[in-house]
């Protein structure tokens with residue numbers, strides 16, 4: 397095992413241990429939580445090392461970068477590739493054809509495009525609906541900071557759910573940047589309540605997955621019900637912009 401693989405493996409296992417600790421602290425089973433390792437901007441060697449270290453789910457933010465990596469690493473056929481960043485309409489086909497799960501579906505317009513490309517490719521794309529529960533206009537996701545207005549979301553959610561080639565699996569959020577992990581807690585709680593609300597409104601849809609939590613706050617997210625956490629820098633180090 398190379399030093400790089402060993403170092404990533406240590407941090408990966410430590411993160412899994414922290415997830416298990418957070419889960420046990422609230423009486424959850426760690427088995428219900430999946431760790432997505434975010435490798436955006438990281439070079440191929442790091443992604444390969446992460447896979448060799450035992451990582452089975454990778455998260456990428458930019459469709460072209462992600463597709464380049466997954467095509468280069470096809471030999472690792474058991475690895476799942478998740479798109480977690482905002483997808484521009486003109487990248488919909490790349491995402492529809494290549495990824496195992498889209499965390500960041502944030503508009504009906506994008507959903508319709510993805511559905512059309514999935515239909516042409518003969519595949520179904522599992523998706524999570526991204527909600528902006530922090531109420532900042534700069535973030536993507538359906539605005540859902542105010543519970544009094546949740547019913548206004550129902551028409552669009554119903555339209556997404558009705559698309560034949562997308563399979564809605566749950567919800568995702570990225571809270572506003574805060575200085576502490578505790579700052580994120582109320583936003584995670586809000587997403588959990590929204591999950592319960594949507595479940596009560598769409599009895600035939602499975603909104604089980606809750607994608608929330610990053611390096612800074614994944615333990616809090618687990619305590620609040622996350623089933624998918626997206627951890628980058630704590631496992632693969634600082635992002636590498638070139």
Ligand SMILES: *Cc1c(COP(=O)(O)O)cnc(C)c1O
Nearest residue numbers: 434480570610611626627628629
């Ligand atoms: C970059 C990113 C992450 C990972 O953030 P870290 O702080 O590196 O753990 C998680 N989710 C999304 C949507 C991201 O863009």
